[in-house]
Amino acid sequence: MKLMSSPQSLDLDITNRCNLRCRYCSHFTSAGDVGQDLAKEEWLQFFEELNRCTVMNLCISGGEPFYRQDLPELMEGIVKNRMRFTILSNGTLITNEMAAFLASTHRCDGVQVSIDGSNPVTHDAFRGEGSFSRAMEGIEHLRRHRVSVPVRVTIHRENVHDLEGVARLLLEDLGLPSFCTNSASFMGLCRRNAEVQLSVSERSLAMESLLNLSKKYNGRISAMAGPLAEARNWLMMERARRERRESLPGGGYLTGCGGPMSKMAVRAEGVVVPCTQLNHMELGRINEDDLIEVWQNHPQLKRLRERGTIALCDFDFCTDCDYIPYCTGSCPALAYTILGKENHPSPDACLKRFLEEGGRLPDESLMNSSGNRH
Amino acid sequence: MGVAEKDKPIANPLIVLREEFDDWAILFDPDTGNAVGLNPVGVFIWKLLDGSHTAEDILKKLRESCRNVPEEVEDHLQDFIQSLVERGLAGYEAKKA
Numbered sequence: 001m002k003l004m005s006s007p008q009s010l011d012l013d014i015t016n017r018c019n020l021r022c023r024y025c026s027h028f029t030s031a032g033d034v035g036q037d038l039a040k041e042e043w044l045q046f047f048e049e050l051n052r053c054t055v056m057n058l059c060i061s062g063g064e065p066f067y068r069q070d071l072p073e074l075m076e077g078i079v080k081n082r083m084r085f086t087i088l089s090n091g092t093l094i095t096n097e098m099a100a101f102l103a104s105t106h107r108c109d110g111v112q113v114s115i116d117g118s119n120p121v122t123h124d125a126f127r128g129e130g131s132f133s134r135a136m137e138g139i140e141h142l143r144r145h146r147v148s149v150p151v152r153v154t155i156h157r158e159n160v161h162d163l164e165g166v167a168r169l170l171l172e173d174l175g176l177p178s179f180c181t182n183s184a185s186f187m188g189l190c191r192r193n194a195e196v197q198l199s200v201s202e203r204s205l206a207m208e209s210l211l212n213l214s215k216k217y218n219g220r221i222s223a224m225a226g227p228l229a230e231a232r233n234w235l236m237m238e239r240a241r242r243e244r245r246e247s248l249p250g251g252g253y254l255t256g257c258g259g260p261m262s263k264m265a266v267r268a269e270g271v272v273v274p275c276t277q278l279n280h281m282e283l284g285r286i287n288e289d290d291l292i293e294v295w296q297n298h299p300q301l302k303r304l305r306e307r308g309t310i311a312l313c314d315f316d317f318c319t320d321c322d323y324i325p326y327c328t329g330s331c332p333a334l335a336y337t338i339l340g341k342e343n344h345p346s347p348d349a350c351l352k353r354f355l356e357e358g359g360r361l362p363d364e365s366l367m368n369s370s371g372n373r374h
Numbered sequence: 375m376g377v378a379e380k381d382k383p384i385a386n387p388l389i390v391l392r393e394e395f396d397d398w399a400i401l402f403d404p405d406t407g408n409a410v411g412l413n414p415v416g417v418f419i420w421k422l423l424d425g426s427h428t429a430e431d432i433l434k435k436l437r438e439s440c441r442n443v444p445e446e447v448e449d450h451l452q453d454f455i456q457s458l459v460e461r462g463l464a465g466y467e468a469k470k471a
Contacts, residue, residue, distance in 0.1 A: 002395045002396070003395070004395065005392075005393055005394060054392040079404075083404055
């Protein structure tokens with residue numbers, strides 16, 4: 001695969017600060033938790049370099065982006081430098097004025113707000129009291145000004161029995177076109193609050209519930225990771241194994257992440273990293289190192305891009321696994337946080353291990369509905 | 375109307391020319407989020423839409439720089455520039471009254 005001349009998009013931790021301390025936050029206590037923020041002027045200078053590099057999109061996260069009082073000035077810098085942006089937020093600090101400002105830029109592709117329950121009990125369980133009502137107010141402000149709100153639901157032990165209620169709230173009561181899901185995973189604060197993660201039986205339940213809901217709501221629930229993505233992927237792998245297919249696309253190698261071919265990230269203090277989840281891998285510093293040089297020639301980034309040539313059959317971890325030709329090893333960041341090495345299949349995404357620990361896959365017929373096509 | 379009678383087209387400065395690899399590129403409009411693919415000849419032409427080249431100038435440079443230029447290149451060039459103008463990706467500098 002050929003490398004683009006520059007990254008198409010960048011993920012920026014625009015701040016290290018946040019008004020909440022969600023117990024499964026992937027940021028705090030990770031290598032991205034740098035304890036300081038870049039000054040506005042440094043970000044604005046960097047945006048000019050991104051313009052010269054013809055970067056098209058920025059994903060602004062943190063911390064909580066709306067914690068920064070100078071966020072509007074940063075947005076203006078993005079607009080001035082010919083880019084579009086999305087924002088990842090807990091929603092609690094979004095005011096009517098801010099929503100109006102975002103709409104006025106005409107460059108905001110959406111503000112992803114986290115809603116983890118159908119009511120304050122399940123949402124606030126790990127996010128803190130009062131966060132549900134404030135996040136819902138934030139969504140109201142955004143929708144009033146017609147800013148797209150792609151809600152994200154992080155599934156954990158306290159809301160796994162509330163998924164039907166969440167879907168009803170978001171898709172029926174609020175009338176959102178869709179929402180996406182993931183799950184609390186072994187990163188950041190979740191590493192020391194392991195009780196928030198789904199057990200094997202809860203993971204099985206979540207997979208079945210989400211496939212049922214996806215069918216009920218005609219595919220309006222999506223996932224790049226977490227139980228719904230796993231259900232779809234694992235059912236496909238199981239079918240391929242049963243039918244003795246030679247392989248699935250990308251199967252048999254560590255091809256689970258294509259991120260380093262199109263994007264990079266920057267931590268809150270200005271250090272360039274491959275991804276906000278692979279934030280221990282320091283590649284350079286903005287406004288000091290040339291971004292194109294880092295993108296095209298940094299040895300660590302090159303090695304990460306060559307990860308897809310590493311065969312799963314070379315790992316002891318994969319010995320005697322029937323799913324090797326269908327498996328891509330999944331997320332390198334999760335492999336790193338669990339094992340301390342990114343060039344390894346993620347144990348968390350291992351179907352063989354899941355089944356050995358008593359996990360069960362949903363009924364395959366749930367995949368055959370119109371809402372669950374790949 | 376012949377090429378020589380056209381004014382000097384100019385690229386919309388807001389549009390991002392994102393050169394990828396093998397001389398192919400994307401024109402990205404940050405206001406709409408739309409992206410249009412350009413082949414190497416399209417990129418060559420785009421870079422000459424600087425307000426100082428007429429379509430005839432561009433045609434001449436194309437013939438100098440490219441091999442196997444088709445006979446109908448003049449029509450193709452006019453169509454290409456016209457499509458850019460219609461999409462708001464290029465225009466003509468307004469003359470003072």
